[in-house]
Amino acid sequence: HWLVDNRAELEGRAVCELGCGVGLPAIVAARCGARSVLATDLPEATLQNTRHNLALNGLEPPSAAARVLDWADAAGWPGEQDVLVGSDLVYAREAVAPLLEVVSTLLSQSGVFLYVAPETNRLGEEEFLERMVSERGFAHECRPVPARYLDNCVQGWDDEGFGHLFPELATRRYT
DSSP, rough: OOOHHGGGGTSEEEEESSTTTHHHHHHHHHTTSEEEEEEEEEEEHHHHHHHHHHHHOOOOTTEEEEEEEEEOOOOOOOOOOOEEESSSSSGGGHHHHHHHHHHHHHEEEHHHHEEBBBOOOOHHHHHHHHHHHTTTTTOOOEEOOGGGGGGGOTTTOHHHHHHHOOGGGGEEEEE
């Protein structure tokens, strides 16, 4: 929902998803008119699944791809991107410095980094957000999730079942 609401940031631009998992934000970015999407993660098994999901949605190279991105190995990083998208990327303090460098290096001069994360109190998350603002000049805001973002979006599931499977969605705040 959030990416669709921010589709103007995606239209006609090269979008790179960091830590793609199944690649849903990359797929949404492509559907919102991104010129190209690059879904990245570290495990090859994850990327195979992402490639499958891209293909299921009619998205194929060269306009849509999935590849390894090791935050600790700058030699393998792709070129500059217009938009970086990330969700819940920091799980440990050790990830903060490499992620700051990845974002700073990959983002084009006029680019935008769209990042969302639940308030989990994970080690490093607060430091990452603070350093993005203090060292890298990014803006940061924290607000409640719009109620419509919490609606059941899974076809064939009733609202009660959806709420039981994802109860945290109704109580978390996201940054």
